Amino acid sequence: MKRKSKVLAGLLLLITALTPVVSVSADASFYTYNYDVYDVELPSPDAYTAQDLLLGTYLGIGDFRNPKGLFVRGETIYVVDTGNNRIVVADKNFNLIDEITSVNLDGEESTFLNPQDIFVAENGDLYICDTDNNRVLHTDKNKNVIKVYTKPNDENFSADQTFIPLKAVADNTGRLYLLAGNVNKGFLEFDKDGGFTGYVGANKVKASFFQVIQKRLMTKEQRARMILFVPTEYSNLAIDQENFLYATTTTFTPGDLANNPDRVNPIRKINSLGDDVLVKNGYYHPIGDMQWGSGGDIVGPSRLEDITALDNDTYFALDRVRGRIFGYDFQGNMLYAFGGVGNKMGYFQYPVAIDHMGTDLLVLDNRAGSVTRFTLTEYGRLINDGLADYKVGRYEESAESFRKVLELNGNYDLAYIGIGRALLRQGEYDEAMKYFKSKRDWDSYSKAFQQYRKQWVEANIEYLIAGFFVIILLPKVVKGVRKLTKGGAQK
Incomplete structure (x- = not known):
């Protein structure tokens, strides 16, 4: 039966x-x-x-x-x-x-x-x-x-x-x-x-x-x-x-x-x-x-x-x-x-x-x-x-899986965002911003941009400090030079 x-x-x-x-x-x-x-x-x-x-x-x-x-x-x-x-x-x-x-x-x-x-x-x-x-x-x-x-x-x-x-x-x-x-x-x-x-x-x-x-x-x-x-x-x-x-x-x-x-x-x-x-x-x-x-x-x-x-x-x-x-x-x-x-x-x-x-x-x-x-x-x-x-924090493996997803479906927005999130966690903020921007995920883009800006500032802090002092001191130096020049001309 x-x-x-x-x-x-x-x-x-x-x-x-x-x-x-x-x-x-x-x-x-x-x-x-x-x-x-x-x-x-x-x-x-x-x-x-x-x-x-x-x-x-x-x-x-x-x-x-x-x-x-x-x-x-x-x-x-x-x-x-x-x-x-x-x-x-x-x-x-x-x-x-x-x-x-x-x-x-x-x-x-x-x-x-x-x-x-x-x-x-x-x-x-x-x-x-x-x-x-x-x-x-x-x-x-x-x-x-x-x-x-x-x-x-x-x-x-x-x-x-x-x-x-x-x-x-x-x-x-x-x-x-x-x-x-x-x-x-x-x-x-x-x-x-x-x-x-x-x-x-x-x-x-x-x-x-x-x-x-x-x-x-x-x-x-x-x-x-x-x-x-x-x-x-x-x-x-x-x-x-x-x-x-x-x-x-x-x-x-x-x-x-x-x-x-x-x-x-x-x-x-x-x-x-x-x-x-x-x-x-x-x-x-x-x-x-x-x-x-x-x-x-x-x-x-x-x-x-x-x-x-x-x-x-x-x-x-x-x-x-x-x-x-x-x-x-x-x-x-x-x-x-x-x-x-x-x-x-x-x-x-x-x-x-x-x-x-x-x-x-x-x-x-x-x-x-x-x-x-x-x-x-x-x-x-x-x-x-x-x-x-x-x-679980395996960001490189996560990004690799989503790249394979894109090979099967180039229109899958979440794969781009997934790669961006993995790059963000890996500290690749500039690259992450590109992926988020491509799919208009502005919240994630802002997070990546904040970290990118912080990273850039830390990497260029010496130049920024030097530039700051140049901006502050340069007018005084120029003014001093002008006084010296003017004083010399009067003599």
Whole structure:
């Protein structure tokens, strides 16, 4: 039976490979691209390529139905198959390891009801968002329940408010962060013992002048019935190896995004104090596509549905609107974007989750009921190597990797900037300035110029001092000579 399923899966892969792509975007006619300093899309060699497709039928357990969650721990993949009330576990080669349909709660079997997400700790503990059972289950690796998180007993959580856990992550101390439906105060935070400690990462939204006036004119009863200045809700969250939360939000207007991206911040990096500390030193903020048109029923800007942070501090965000993946480095520069909506391998119908296994990326497609694995190309590996070498101080090696990138893509602005940054760290300020100037990275150019000016002054200090004294003394010498000359003439 399993062999037949593999044959059927192979035929499906062949069919999808031969099926023409259904293009629904007027923004780009190429698969991988980037933006230059003028926000113009530039085609790029592929940094990632679609390598494998995981289907429930391939595993011999039937189709995934309405899958909502995806998590990777080490070389193990967890798919939250929401419609089938199960969690499917597979290895890196897409072989079935387990099919979790229940847990052991107080000695009895307890099943799921529309589970939405799972997080797996390094010790193998599971945190399962059992959404329609209104609970989060914390189990050991043998699926024995350790704790059950339910509706917080807190005055900020109203009596008639339903507890709807959607997404969860835990840090290395056992503290749980939870994205819940109908909550607009940020992420719920629970300590390692399961106690609710408050909210973290709430958006700081300021009221306009007219909203303040409107509120003052309202009666007390009207103000009580009206929810004003509500912070934006998040769409997803992830956690990196340093316990920073990466979060995405999708509830904003295109006008807000175009005119005030600092206020919208579709991607955020949240520290333990709840502050957004995401670095944004690129040409533009990490918001997905910089230009957006319409095609078919696809309109508006990118709506980033999920995010994953790699160990090298790069991060990748998933756009549910056009099925694209946007990669960024630790400075907020867009590395590349790729993907699209369609029926071909490497495209999606409705992507809902992204995670990584090493440098591989895995994307869950809700409508197709599949997980696609993307692997680095040589071009993508060179970019990664350049970034990795720079971070650990191997600046010469970093510059060499970026020079090889330029051999493959002469339009890649980040390679010029990467070489400039490496030269700057090596003390080659004059050369660094040339690279920064060529790509109009004026902030980096200013840093290089300051160091170049300081270096030049130190190298020429003797001449400068001599010149200074010449400028000061020369008029006195000339004046003295003139007096002597004049005195001699009078005699």
